[in-house]
Structures are given as structure tokens and as C-alpha cells.
Amino acid sequence: MAAQHVRSLTCILVRLTVLNNSKGKEMGCHPGFGQLSHSGTTYGNFFLSRTDNPGQFQHGVIVAVDSRATAGSYIASQTVKKVIEINPYLLGTMAGGAADCSFWERLLARQCRVYELRNKERISVAAASKLLANMVYQYKGMGLSMGTMVCGWDKRGPGLYYVDSEGNRVGGDLFAVGSGSMYAYGVVDSGLRPELSVEEACELGRRAIYQATYRDAYSGGVVNLYRVHSQGWERVSQDDVLQLHQQYKAEAQD
Amino acid sequence: MLSTPMFANGGRMKEYHHSGSTECRFSPYAYNGGTVLAVAGEDFAIVASDTRLSEGYSIHSRDSPKCYKLTDTTVLGCSGFHGDCLTLTKIIDARLKMYKHSNNKSMTSGAIAAMLSTILYGRRFFPYYVYNIIGGLDEEGRGAVYSFDPVGSYQRDSYKAGGSASAMLQPLLDNQIGFKNMENVQHLPLTLEKAMQLVKDVFISAAERDVYTGDALKLCIITKEGIKEEMVPLRKD
Numbered sequence: 001m002a003a004q005h006v007r008s009l010t011c012i013l014v015r016l017t018v019l020n021n022s023k024g025k026e027m028g029c030h031p032g033f034g035q036l037s038h039s040g041t042t043y044g045n046f047f048l049s050r051t052d053n054p055g056q057f058q059h060g061v062i063v064a065v066d067s068r069a070t071a072g073s074y075i076a077s078q079t080v081k082k083v084i085e086i087n088p089y090l091l092g093t094m095a096g097g098a099a100d101c102s103f104w105e106r107l108l109a110r111q112c113r114v115y116e117l118r119n120k121e122r123i124s125v126a127a128a129s130k131l132l133a134n135m136v137y138q139y140k141g142m143g144l145s146m147g148t149m150v151c152g153w154d155k156r157g158p159g160l161y162y163v164d165s166e167g168n169r170v171g172g173d174l175f176a177v178g179s180g181s182m183y184a185y186g187v188v189d190s191g192l193r194p195e196l197s198v199e200e201a202c203e204l205g206r207r208a209i210y211q212a213t214y215r216d217a218y219s220g221g222v223v224n225l226y227r228v229h230s231q232g233w234e235r236v237s238q239d240d241v242l243q244l245h246q247q248y249k250a251e252a253q254d
Numbered sequence: 255m256l257s258t259p260m261f262a263n264g265g266r267m268k269e270y271h272h273s274g275s276t277e278c279r280f281s282p283y284a285y286n287g288g289t290v291l292a293v294a295g296e297d298f299a300i301v302a303s304d305t306r307l308s309e310g311y312s313i314h315s316r317d318s319p320k321c322y323k324l325t326d327t328t329v330l331g332c333s334g335f336h337g338d339c340l341t342l343t344k345i346i347d348a349r350l351k352m353y354k355h356s357n358n359k360s361m362t363s364g365a366i367a368a369m370l371s372t373i374l375y376g377r378r379f380f381p382y383y384v385y386n387i388i389g390g391l392d393e394e395g396r397g398a399v400y401s402f403d404p405v406g407s408y409q410r411d412s413y414k415a416g417g418s419a420s421a422m423l424q425p426l427l428d429n430q431i432g433f434k435n436m437e438n439v440q441h442l443p444l445t446l447e448k449a450m451q452l453v454k455d456v457f458i459s460a461a462e463r464d465v466y467t468g469d470a471l472k473l474c475i476i477t478k479e480g481i482k483e484e485m486v487p488l489r490k491d
Contacts, residue, residue, distance in 0.1 A: 099375055
């Protein structure tokens with residue numbers, strides 16, 4: 001039913017595009033809508049699962065996110081859950097328009113469940129991310145704002161895909177998404193090594209998000225850490241950024 | 255509405271001796287102001303709103319509350335564009351009735367919140383210009399507050415302010431209810447009496463400094479006994 005709701009929207013849209021030509025300008029006079037994008041940092045890290053690289057090991061996917069949502073320069077919330085639990089072995093992250101991310105990922109969860117019922121097996125990360133990419137591609141150019149990472153574990157091992165509302169869908173080992181992503185990349189790229197243990201990897205993710213919240217005004221709140229392994233995902237930790245600040249400062253002094 | 259060029263600048267008077275070309279456009283939206291607040295306690299929820307309806311420099315009404323009773327355990331507060339508030343509440347009431355007829359029970363607060371999210375997102379490309387906050391009791395009888403943005407993004411909170419004075423109220427609530435930025439304080443659970451006093455104080459402060467907030471405050475207190483309403487006068491200037 002929800003899918004139909006949106007499908008019918010596609011038709012109305014074509015007509016409205018002409019009428020609402022200056023929609024952006026009108027919207028500009030009014031307070032902005034909740035935005036995660038230029039406000040959130042999400043970061044997914046995928047470790048070394050390729051079987052053609054037998055020297056390395058499989059930890060899974062570490063996903064670290066902040067929890068701030070802004071509407072313009074107003075902080076709308078410091079307790080946003082930017083990791084969406086699609087099903088027990090798939091996670092999606094949120095950056096961009098808050099409603100866009102949560103709506104489309106909820107729809108993705110529904111589609112994944114339908115796939116399971118039809119095919120009697122779990123959906124792969126590649127297929128799930130492709131479903132999402134194809135759903136939003138139909139609205140390309142209409143103003144959706146969504147940058148998400150689909151992370152999971154399937155029969156090919158850990159999977160990580162970056163999908164956005166522009167139509168990009170790209171698989172990889174490491175992504176950082178959002179306004180603070182550059183800061184997170186700096187920390188992760190310099191700290192990433194093949195022989196990291198699970199705890200070290202988690203700490204690296206946590207530090208990357210903390211550093212991003214330190215320098216990016218649109219990131220903050222708490223750092224939520226998840227890990228996806230062969231049995232599914234688990235919530236590793238939730239740390240307030242202010243407390244991490246005290247902790248890292250104390251560590252730096254000794 | 256009165257979206258004539260005079261009010262098109264969001265209430266500012268158009269400048270005289272305007273050089274160059276002027277563009278007059280019809281705006282489907284108007285901004286009617288108003289502030290809404292919801293607080294959730296252990297076994298209660300409070301939804302409060304002021305009752306002033308404004309547009310530009312004028313006040314249309316001093317008795318237009320923004321709390322709408324949805325079920326025996328849920329109240330919705332909506333502020334923003336009054337026209338969209340009315341239509342949205344009409345649609346929600348109809349959907350509640352449909353659910354009741356199909357499922358033979360009332361919708362829970364969480365279900366109403368999820369439904370409102372999809373109703374709002376259905377108009378993603380021509381949004382309802384409404385800031386919604388739902389307050390009520392969840393299935394276990396605990397207080398629940400759900401806050402929304404105009405296109406349907408939502409989350410459960412323990413307290414939230416929305417509308418024109420939200421940026422003034424929210425930090426105070428963060429400090430008094432969330433104990434933010436305070437060290438070495440005991441985190442006492444919020445009682446109904448303290449919550450009510452806090453809500454009244456906070457709205458009195460908002461009426462001092464926000465032009466769109468004032469006239470009167472309507473509180474809806476939701477407990478397992480039902481919904482009680484209370485009106486408190488505010489500054490009328």
C-alpha cells in the first residue's frame with residue numbers, strides 16, 4: 001500500500017513540477033525541514049573479507065554514526081538514530097533528508113521481507129542496495145536528498161554499498177558519508193591497518209566520528225556503533241561525545 | 255489566504271520606492287504561528303499549546319488551540335499553517351476511524367505516529383506545512399512523545415517543543431528535564447506537578463519574547479484516567 005501511495009505520486013509530480021517552479025524560493029521563506037545531511041556523519045567500514053586474500057581475516061562491517069539532526073542552523077535533535085535496522089542481518093545508515101532516508105529505508109525493509117517470502121532465502125546486500133537505488137532513481141532530479149550505506153552479511157561475506165539519491169550505487173571497503181565525512185576519512189585512513197582487532201576497529205570508528213563532531217558544526221550528539229558479523233548485526237556501544245572528549249583528553253595527557 | 259503581495263514577505267511591509275521589476279506570486283502557504291510542547295513522564299503525558307492564531311502583523315484569533323484529541327490516550331499538537339493543520343487532522347481522524355472499523359480497536363500512540371509519518375511523506379513534493387508533536391501513553395502505560403518534521407521524519411522523545419517559540423523553549427527543557435549541561439545534580443524522575451508547573455512557566459517566558467505566542471495556554475494532561483484540559487491565561491500583547 002505504501003508503495004502504491006508513492007507510485008501515484010510519480011504521476012502527480014510531473015504536473016506539479018511546472019506549478020511549483022519557485023517552490024524552492026517559497027520554501028526558503030519558511031523554516032527548513034529536518035535535514036540530516038549537511039548535518040550527519042555516518043561512517044561504514046568494511047574489513048577485509050575477500051577470500052582471495054587468505055592472509056586477511058573477516059571481522060565484518062563496523063558502522064559508526066553520530067546523532068545530530070539540524071533544520072537550518074537549529075539543532076532539531078541530538079538523539080537521532082541514524083542506523084536503521086532493516087532486518088537482523090542488514091543495516092542502513094542515514095544522511096541527507098531525515099524523512100527521505102527513514103521512509104525509503106523502511107520501504108526497503110518491506111521489499112526485503114517480500115523477497116524472503118518469495119524466494120525462501122535471505123536477500124543479498126548487493127540486491128538490497130540495488131532495490132533501494134532503483135527505487136530512488138525514479139525520483140532523480142525531484143529533490144530527494146539521501147546518502148546511505150547498506151551494510152550486511154550474506155553468503156558472499158560482509159557487504160557494504162553506498163547508495164544515494166543521485167543514483168550512485170557503489171560497493172567498497174570503506175565509506176564515510178555526510179558533512180563531517182572528510183574529517184572521518186582523515187582519521188580512518190591514517191589508522192586503518194589489515195591486522196586490526198575488532199576492539200581496535202570499533203575504537204577507530206568511534207574516534208573518527210568523534211573527530212568529525214569536534215570539527216563539523218553539523219555533527220554531534222552521541223556516537224552509535226554497530227557491528228555486522230556472520231550471525232547478523234549487534235549494537236556495540238553508545239557514547240556521548242562530551243564524555244569521549246574528556247576521555248581522549250585524559251588519555252592524551254598521560 | 256491573505257497571501258497578497260503585502261504579506262508575501264513573511265509579514266514585513268513591502269518597501270516603497272522599489273526600483274526595478276517586482277514579481278508577484280501566489281503562495282499556497284501562510285504562516286499562522288503558534289507554539290506546541292509535549293512532555294512525557296513515567297505514567298503521564300502533557301501536550302500544551304498556546305491559543306493565538308496570527309498572520310503577519312495581525313492576530314486572527316485569541317482562542318484557537320493547537321491541541322487535537324485523537325484517541326483517549328493520544329493528543330496531537332500541530333502548528334504552522336493553519337489550513338494544513340485542519341486538513342491534516344481531518345485526514346487523521348478519518349484514518350483512525352477506518353482503522354477502528356477494520357481492526358476493532360483504537361490505534362496506539364506508536365501506530366498513530368508511524369501512520370502520520372507516511373501521511374506526511376505522501377505529500378513529499380508539496381508538503382503539509384505543519385510541525386506536529388504527538389503526546390500520549392504507549393501500550394505499557396508510559397508517557398510517549400513523538401515529534402515530526404513537515405515531511406514525516408519522526409522519533410520518540412521524552413520532551414519536545416515545536417512551532418514559533420520552539421528554539422526558545424527547547425533549550426530550557428533540555429536543562430530542566432534532560433539535566434543537560436549540569437554537573438553533580440540528582441536526576442529526579444519528573445512528577446506530574448513539576449511537569450505542569452514547568453510547562454506553564456516555560457510558556458509564560460515564551461510569550462514574553464515571541465510575538466506569535468501568547469493569549470492563553472491550553473494544557474491536555476493524559477493519564478490512564480483519561481484526558482484533562484486546563485486553560486491558563488498568557489500575555490495578550
